[in-house]
Amino acid sequence: MRIFRHCDEVTSAYKGAVVAIGNFDGVHRGHQALIGHARSLAEDRGAKLGVLAFEPHPQEFFRPSPESFRLTPFRVKARLLGQQGVDAMFALAFDAQMAARSADEFVTQVLVRGLGVACVVVGSDFQFGKGRKGNVAVLAELGKSHDFDVEIFEPILDGAEKISSSHIREALKAGKPDVAARLLGHTWSVEGRVDHGDKRGRTLGIPTANMRVHDTIYPAYGIYAVRATVYENDAATARHDGVASFGIRPMWQTKDPQLETWLFDFDGDLYGKHLGVEFIHYIRPEAKFDSPEALTAQIANDAEDAKKALARA
Numbered sequence: 001m002r003i004f005r006h007c008d009e010v011t012s013a014y015k016g017a018v019v020a021i022g023n024f025d026g027v028h029r030g031h032q033a034l035i036g037h038a039r040s041l042a043e044d045r046g047a048k049l050g051v052l053a054f055e056p057h058p059q060e061f062f063r064p065s066p067e068s069f070r071l072t073p074f075r076v077k078a079r080l081l082g083q084q085g086v087d088a089m090f091a092l093a094f095d096a097q098m099a100a101r102s103a104d105e106f107v108t109q110v111l112v113r114g115l116g117v118a119c120v121v122v123g124s125d126f127q128f129g130k131g132r133k134g135n136v137a138v139l140a141e142l143g144k145s146h147d148f149d150v151e152i153f154e155p156i157l158d159g160a161e162k163i164s165s166s167h168i169r170e171a172l173k174a175g176k177p178d179v180a181a182r183l184l185g186h187t188w189s190v191e192g193r194v195d196h197g198d199k200r201g202r203t204l205g206i207p208t209a210n211m212r213v214h215d216t217i218y219p220a221y222g223i224y225a226v227r228a229t230v231y232e233n234d235a236a237t238a239r240h241d242g243v244a245s246f247g248i249r250p251m252w253q254t255k256d257p258q259l260e261t262w263l264f265d266f267d268g269d270l271y272g273k274h275l276g277v278e279f280i281h282y283i284r285p286e287a288k289f290d291s292p293e294a295l296t297a298q299i300a301n302d303a304e305d306a307k308k309a310l311a312r313a
């Protein structure tokens with residue numbers, strides 16, 4: 001998949017594409033269905049399939065916060081979109097200049113002159129332009145004026161509810177990664193470089209891979225059954241089951257939340273490696289123990305619970 005950061009970078013080979021527009025945070029089942037519809041249209045036309053997703057997420061621009069709300073940082077989102085058969089990701093900057101564009105300016109400057117779209121596919125609740133004054137009706141009219149097609153895609157439901165990134169965030173905050181996975185259509189994961197921690201796990205005979213969690217939402221603090229993938233040059237090289245702790249570690253009162261993962265049946269050096277940790281099952285909340293021995297005994301129990309949960313999964 002080719003990634004374009006600016007409109008003036010888009011080559012003629014990628015103009016005339018069918019372009020799905022949205023934030024695509026999580027690339028959940030609803031996103032996948034919308035992209036799938038766009039992919040069918042592209043195949044029928046013999047055109048490229050593109051996705052327009054702003055970076056940063058517009059909400060980060062308008063309401064910055066120390067804790068990220070994202071389900072998928074850029075690197076993860078790009079990988080998931082590539083797996084959906086997307087030919088080009090237009091990751092355009094959402095900044096003050098973009099926010100100030102009217103609906104008409106967005107269409108003429110970005111979609112027509114910049115991307116040269118042949119067709120755009122959007123959800124029925126799509127809004128765009130300064131003050132979000134543009135909607136699907138406005139987009140359809142502008143499409144007629146500028147000679148590109150507009151396809152409106154209705155939301156995908158889970159029971160009676162629309163599948164949304166907000167519902168997935170709520171599930172993760174509530175310690176329900178299984179619910180999040182059902183809505184996503186894939187397990188939710190955290191990715192990052194393995195850091196040198198304080199090595200307390202090694203003194204307990206339980207070596208852990210330590211990662212700072214940033215640019216993604218914080219799930220419920222606690223202990224999880226996980227599966228971890230080791231990446232090198234963006235390619236998966238190994239996969240392991242394990243148990244992980246996410247939170248502030250009550251026995252030591254860590255200031256910032258941290259993810260510590262114990263990989264079963266692994267003996268090696270992960271420092272500096274890129275690790276993806278999939279949250280499969282929530283085992284218990286964080287707790288403070290009277291002694292290191294009590295903590296070690298609990299971790300052994302957690303590991304057994306994690307193995308059972310992973311076997312079921």
